[in-house]
Amino acid sequence: MRSLNQQEFIDWADLYLRNELTAADRQRFELFCAENPSYQESFAQHKSFLADYRQAQERLDFKAVLTSAAEDYHEQNPEKEPVKVISLWDRYKFNAGVAAAIAIISVFSTLWLTGYYSNLKKTSSDYSALRRDMNNVKRNVNAHNDAIKNINSTGKTETIHYGATGFMITRDGYVVTNYHVISGADSIHLQNQRGQSFKADIIFTSPEKDLAILHINDSTFKAHKNIPYTFKKQNSDLGEDIYTLGFPRDEAVYGQGYLSSSTGYAGDTLAYQISIPVNPGNSGGPVLDKEGNVIGIISGKQKGIDGAAFAIKTKALIETLNSIPADVLRGNVVLTNKNTLNNLSRTDQLKKLQDYVYLVKVY
Numbered sequence: 001m002r003s004l005n006q007q008e009f010i011d012w013a014d015l016y017l018r019n020e021l022t023a024a025d026r027q028r029f030e031l032f033c034a035e036n037p038s039y040q041e042s043f044a045q046h047k048s049f050l051a052d053y054r055q056a057q058e059r060l061d062f063k064a065v066l067t068s069a070a071e072d073y074h075e076q077n078p079e080k081e082p083v084k085v086i087s088l089w090d091r092y093k094f095n096a097g098v099a100a101a102i103a104i105i106s107v108f109s110t111l112w113l114t115g116y117y118s119n120l121k122k123t124s125s126d127y128s129a130l131r132r133d134m135n136n137v138k139r140n141v142n143a144h145n146d147a148i149k150n151i152n153s154t155g156k157t158e159t160i161h162y163g164a165t166g167f168m169i170t171r172d173g174y175v176v177t178n179y180h181v182i183s184g185a186d187s188i189h190l191q192n193q194r195g196q197s198f199k200a201d202i203i204f205t206s207p208e209k210d211l212a213i214l215h216i217n218d219s220t221f222k223a224h225k226n227i228p229y230t231f232k233k234q235n236s237d238l239g240e241d242i243y244t245l246g247f248p249r250d251e252a253v254y255g256q257g258y259l260s261s262s263t264g265y266a267g268d269t270l271a272y273q274i275s276i277p278v279n280p281g282n283s284g285g286p287v288l289d290k291e292g293n294v295i296g297i298i299s300g301k302q303k304g305i306d307g308a309a310f311a312i313k314t315k316a317l318i319e320t321l322n323s324i325p326a327d328v329l330r331g332n333v334v335l336t337n338k339n340t341l342n343n344l345s346r347t348d349q350l351k352k353l354q355d356y357v358y359l360v361k362v363y
Contacts, residue, residue, distance in 0.1 A: 004032070004039075013043050017050065034207055035183060127265050127310075129180045129300045132163045132248065132281030161362050165246040165285035165298070166190060166214065168356040169231075169317075171224040173216035174333055176317060177284030177360050178299055179205050182212045190216060190358040193252055197361075204324045209270060209316045210299050215330055228340040228352045229286075231314045232293040235262060236272070244276055244298060245350065246285030247359040254350060255282075257307065259295075264310040265302065271310050272296055278309045284360060287311045292341025292349055 004012065015021050016029050033040040166177035175190060182188055182202060191197045198218040205212045236242075236259050243256045257276035264271025274287060278301055287296040296311030321333050341349045 006042075009039055009042065010046060013046050017047060030207060031183070034180070126303050127300050128303050129178070130164065130278060130280050130283035130298065131178075131181050132279075132283075133161075163247065163362065164281055164283040164360045166358045166360045167284070167286045167294075168224070168227060168358075169213075169321075169335065170333055171227055171336070172331060173221060173223065174203070175200060175214040175216065175358060176297060177212050177214065178297070179207050179210045179212045180299075181283050181360055182214070182362060183207075185362045187363045188214060189361045189363070190214070191361060192358055193354045196220070203328055203330070204320070206320045206323070209320055210312060211297070211317060211320045213320065213324065213333075224356070226338065226340070227336045227356065229288060229292050229294050229356075230337060230339040231318065231335055232289065232295045233315060233318065235313070235315075236289060236295045238262065240295075241290045242274060242276065242287055242295065243290075243346070244278070244282065244285050244287050245353055245357050246278070246282040246298065247357075248279035248281035250359065252354055252357060260308075264312075265300065268310075270316040271299065271312050274298075274309050274311050275307045276309055277307055282309075286353075286357065288341075288349075288353075290346075292339055292344070292353075 012021075012029055016026060021029065033043055162181075164177060164181040166175045166181075168174065169176050182205070185202070188200045188202065189197045190200050198216045198221045200214040201217045203213045203215045238259055238261070240259045241256075242259055243254065245252055245254055247253070255276045255278060257274055259272055260275040261273035263269055264273055272287075272295070274296070276287075276298075278285075278298055282298050283300070285298045286294050287298060289295055294314055296313050297317065298309060298311050300310050302308040302310075318335075321335075324333070341352060344352070
């Protein structure tokens, strides 16, 4: 979707909220909001304002119905004295209408004066997606070699826009990462810890869960014998020892911590809050417990609070996998039920894990 000015955006938002957009236009609008956080915040404020306005309007409409009913009653029963409730309403209905209008104005004025909308904007901006901008990162020798390999038929190199982390979910090349990582990508390459790079295709995305399923489509890729970790379906307990492996830079970095909350940002029940120092580039990385079970996928962090990060639960990943249409799959997605990381030391777990975690390069 092209860039929109404020009025055009509000018009689109109104059409969206009234369900007057086609399915394709709804998807374009949702993608536009996801790619433009400031517009996403404006949309949330506009939606909240309309909800408050509708609630106030419904109260005024209800009072109008009472007035109409009272008038009908008087016309049908002219000889009878109106009951006190109706009589009082007739007397004070103008004052009630003025009071309702003043109440509405007071509510929004109070919200504005107390900084509600600025706090809303601050709260929304407190969540930071961990997509690593690679345009301004100094390349090492391996990165330069990769650029040379990526020379296309026109003699130009593809520019790496940003990078993050992904990890394998099946032995035959299915990989998961965050939706915000690959959104708007022209092409995607996955680089392993040996420096090998493989082209990958987007198979399925779930913007609401911030998940993307990729599949390695490269003749040089060889399927693994097995995946060493399993995916935990039950919720993990507070205080559990957890760790992650990701690419905040051009080599894998280990992080250790604990599970600090059973819900994610703003009470999201499909995510955990974890106490692990993470940085841009960690998005899409696996979160594992001490037995080597994957319990989540890192998605973001809270600005200004060290160690307050968020991970999408594996329950959301499994739900996403189950929702993929069969006709877009390239073979069945079969999750292993055998964990070979259990009973290993942490260093030995990491040695095995490194072969299945990738640097995601988006072009």
